[in-house]
Every structure is written in C-alpha cells, then in structure tokens.
Amino acid sequence: MEALVLEKVNQIAIRDIVIDETLGPRDVRVKPVCIGICGSDVHYYLHGRIGDFVVKEPMVLGHEASGIVTEIGAEVTDLKVGDRVCMEPGIPDHNSEEYKLGIYNLDPAVRFWATPPIHGCMRESVVHPAQFTFRLPDNVSFAEGALVEPVAIGVQAAKKAQIQPGDSALVLGAGTIGIVTAMAAAASGCSNVYITDISAEKLDLVRERFGDRFTTVAHAQVGELHDAVDIVFEASGAAAAVLAMARYARPGGRIVLIGMTQDPVPVDIVGIEVKELTMYSIFRYAHVFDRTLQFISSGKIDVQPLVTHTYPFSESVAAYDFAASMPSDAIKVMIEKE
Template sequence: MTEQTALVLEEKGKLSIRDIDLAQSLGPDDVQIAIHTVGICGSDVHYYTHGRIGQFVVNEPMVLGHEAAGTVTAVGDRVSHLAVGDRVCMEPGIPDMTSRASKLGIYNVDPAVTFWATPPIHGCLTPSVVHPAAFTYKLPDNVSFAEGAMVEPFAIGMQAAAKANIVPGDVGLVIGAGPIGVMTALAALAGGCARVMIYDVVAEKLQVAGQYDGVIALNPAQPVETQVLEATGGWGADVVFECSGHPSAFKTLFATPRPGGCVVFVGMPVDDFRFDLVAAQAKELRMETVFRYANVYDRAIELIASGKIDLKPLISGTFPFEQSVEAFDRAVEARPTDVKLQITLPG
C-alpha cells in the first residue's frame, strides 16, 4: 500500500484532504501518472450530497474524481506506446478484457468493470495514480491538461452521437444544457447534424450553449415541442438527446422527434418517471440508451486537437488542490453560469 494525500469523501456530506493508503503497484501493462487536472462531475457531487447513486453506496471513505489528465512518470515493462514525460488523459473505467462484453466491443457495460470514484473504487483526486496503459491516451501538444480532463465527459456526448446513427444534414435537439448536454450538442454537430437545438429551463445555461455556431438555444419560457415543430415546419427533429434526466422532460419528449426519428437517453433520472410509450410507437421511434462510452476516446481527442471542438469556454472555474472542498461546495451551489469546475494538483 502507498499512502498519499487525497480528497476523501469520508461519508455523505463530509469531505477532507488527508493522507490515505492507496494501492499503487505498477504492473507490466500499467503506467504511473502524476495528476495535473481533475474535473468535478455531477456524479462526484451526488456522492457528496447523497452518499449514493442507485446501487452504488459510499460505505467507507472514498477518493473522488474521475475526469483527469496528467503526465506519465513510469511505464510497465510491456508498455511501448507511452513514455515517461508524455502528457495523457485516462479512461476511468477498467473492464475485464476477457469478458463477453469486452469481446463484443461494449466493454462499458461489462458487469466486472471498475470505475474511478464509484464505490468501492477510489478516484484520482490524488497526486499520483497507476492505470492500465491500454486506457491511457497521449495528448497532442496543442491540447492542454484542462482540455484533456474534459475528454471524459465529452466522450459521453460522442457515445450519444454514435448511438444516434446521425445522417449528414440531420436536425438535432438536446434536452438539458448542463455539461453533458452542451457536449452532446457539439458531438452531434461533429457527427453530421446541420444544426442542433438545445433546451433548458435555465436561461444562463442556454447562453453558454448558444455561443457555439450551429447550436440554437431555444426559449426557456416557451414549450420545447412548440419551438421544435415551428423550427422544422411541423416535422420534428431527426434525433433527440435527452440529457436532463428530469422526470418533467418525459411528459412531452415524444412530441419533439419526427416520425421514424431517434431518441437517445443520456441523462439518468434519480426519481421514478412515466412516459407515453404509445406516442413513441405511433411514430415508430428508435430509442437508444447511453451508459458511459466505449471506443470513442481516440476520436474525441482528435476532434479537440483539430480545433473543430472547443471545450475551453465550458471551463467555468479552476481551483488549486488545497481548495478542493471549496470547489465541491461551489459545485453543490449549482450556479447557473457554471458549466465545468476543475481542480489542479501541484507538481
């Protein structure tokens, strides 16, 4: 065991920066990484405020953080594609590569997957981690650590766009203008959508999303279905991404896609909800679900490096590691102008 300073969720509602024993054994297929930047995810905040997400319960102290970038400081004997000094980002989920899910290419739904900061697995808000080289990706020189730490949430948008099977020229709609919603809109544009409408009840979030070319912020004071139908000549959007996870969004969700269109469920509702299945059947809608991502990290990095996707405007604040608790408390505030908060570590 190796003792390191980390941001530890002691129990629901209690965070501390302290030393904790973490397993840090470097295997032949692993790399050791000095963490530079970590993003605060909504799941991190939910564990902090609620102590659980569904079946995953914080029963013992757990290090938070899973959106990370850093520098390789050591490599295992069998690692050839990375070297000491490489700047990297990491896919936080580690599957069993011999599982049936992994062999099918859907390793994100491998029942044996371990994921940073998902009980009982520790996260990466600590100076150094050991991670499989196969899930560690070199950052191009023009991609900053801050952008590298944004690859993880952007990968969710990439997964959603891939599941939608977008046809060039499609019209998209995103419900929910949080970090995942905005990044899903950007991924949908990169995937071929001619334009993407985005809707939220918080005007400030829509202002952030609307700054991007091709993203059309709808009026939060008007029904989303009315605006979508008006914008499409009464036809509806070709692809709809539900990214809010809010039960109210499902009341009129199936009024927004066109007949034969696609709805991709990205947001995860915390509370029970109902939706009108007959309305979906009457349009023969194709419905897809998203759980994290698989096989998209490389393409996400390529898009960021190309300049076609600029995630820098979504970074609302950066805190030094010693102010990690303050950073999480601000995240709990859920300021309407905040999109993504990040923490930087020394060294």
C-alpha cells in the same frame, strides 16, 4: 499519498491516505495535473450514494483527469515517461462477456474511478492500464485533456444516433452533458442543433459561452419544434422531458436516452409507435476516447468554453462546495495540481 477524500456525506478533506497500487507490466503510473468535478462526484458528496452504489468507507473523489506519465510497465511500448496523457477511468474485466462483445462499458464488474468502492484520481499518483491511457496531441492542453471524459459521453450519444450529414437535433437539458452532446452532434454532421432547458439562466450561459454554435430554445417555445428534428437527445433525466421527447422527432426519427434519474418515469409509448421512432440508450462510453481526442485536437469540438471556474488542488474542498451550490454561472469546475 495526499488526496481529496470523501469521508462521509457532506464531509471531504485533503489528507494522506494509503493506497497500495502495484505497477503491472501493462500499466503506467500517472501524476494527475488537471481534474474536473463531475455531477456524480458532487452527488456522492451530498448524498453518499447513486442508486445501488453506496459510499461505505472513505473514498478518493475524481474521474475526469489528465496528467504526466512517471513510470511504465515492462510490456508498455506505446507510452513513455514524460508523456502528457488523459485516462479513460473505467477498467473492465477482460474475461467478461461484455468485454468480449466490445461493450466493455456495460461490464457489471467494471472498476470505475470514484464509484464505490474504487478510489478516484484526486491524489498524487494513479496506476492505470496503458490500454486506457491516451497520449495528448501537442495542441491539447491538460485542461482540455481532462475534458475528454465528459465529452466522450456526448460522442457516444452522437455515435449511437447514427447521424447523417445535414440532420437536425434537439438536446433536452442544458447541463454539462447536454452541452457536450450538442457539441458532439454538431461535430458529427448535424446542420442544426437546438438545445433547451427549463432554466433560462442555463440557456443564457450557453449563449454567452458558445455564441451561435447552437440554437437555444426557451422552454416556453420548445413546442414549436413539434415534428421538427431528426434526432432528440434526452439529456436531462426529467420525467416531463422524457414524456414529451417523442413530440419533437420527425416520423422515422431517433431518440437517444442519456439523462438518468433515481426513479422510473413515464414514456409516451403510443407517441413513439405512431412515428416508428427508433430509441437508443447509452451508459458512459466505449471505444470513443481516441475519437473524442481527435475532435478536440482538430478544433471540431472547442472545449475551452466549458471551463468556467478553476481552483488549485489546495482549495479542492472549496471547489467542491462551490460546485455543490449549483451556481448558475458554472459549467465545468476544474482543479489544477500545483
């Protein structure tokens, strides 16, 4: 089938590739329609690895997707051919302890699209468990359906934060994940959501695309939020932000770690202890895709401003090159199948 293949570092191509996928009794076959480009896809493209995950052979990219069901397994009863769906891209081992405990996202053997050596979804069709395939409500477009995956990270973070009505929150980092975290925090009950970044251009883009839904705070002014918020979401992975995050939380507040970094970073243990802050961390998501879909369908989370650029599948290489250039006017680059 035709696919977008990462051949090696800095080399991708649209070409035919043989992928042997048998439709099991509890699987569905889906034709992808919209696929978002994630930062991890770009990182594999530019560097060939993320931590211990190393691209050692050609790999199909993409894990944020929506599409149309073209075939169903014999035991699938809740989906039918023609259904518009989105897919949760991680497939855990049902026999793992993590799956049995309900934290299947932490299963070390999870098969996650476009994470070596698992092929992603930038291709003509994918076979996926019906269990992790979700029907799109009629008022949710294919593009919005493809955005369920990144928004689910924000929803997971908001869920972990145990938000109470009227809480205030500060998001450190105004990249895609920081923005979806701010969206999820507001939808989950926060009355005031602040977002900051060292990049003035990113904050300008947030103001342009999201208006007054969040309060943007310039990096030079973020110190004014000292002891000011109930929850701090660290979505940048930057060492300086991790070191400073305890300053902004009120005594008894919460911190949620979302951003990732390649190297260990310092943490202000005393600053956390003297306020008795509670720290949480997330890795991807679990049990929140349906919740995320409801947020989007109800309008509580409006994902349309996230999409700043759209390319046809035939121009996927150009789309990845554009995303890799880290343009200041881009949030989410979307690819649509013709």
